[in-house]
Amino acid sequence: MDCIFCKIACGEIKADIEYQDDKIVIFHDLNPQAPVHLLAIPKDHIQSLDHINESNCNAVSHIFKHLPKIAKKFGIENGYRLVSNCGEKAGQTVNHLHFHILGGRDMRWPPG
Ligand code: 5GP
């Protein structure tokens, strides 16, 4: 499968990795939209939020479990945003489930 994030997960494509274990990888976005812009992905290919199910949701909760540690490490625990664009209309450009972790600046609401 020609998937950039699968290739980052297996080390075939280089990324600036902050954390990884057997289930997930957290790395810096190539085109940051905030002073802190990380991407958290499951190592196994899941297309989007809309493809989470009973058998693959473990990796997703594993990502959530790591958020407080990551926020503290980057000093953004006083305010950060988690975003997952699901599907073309929401602006998903890489079809491998990922969560944007954005922080280090004031965030606006509603998002565009
Ligand atoms: P989406 O638009 O699907 O929500 O987010 C995809 C994100 O992946 C974008 O913010 C984009 O900058 C990032 N991205 C795309 N290709 C690469 C890559 O090869 N390496 C890294 N580190 N980030 C990437």
Ligand code: ZN
């Ligand atoms: Zn993939």
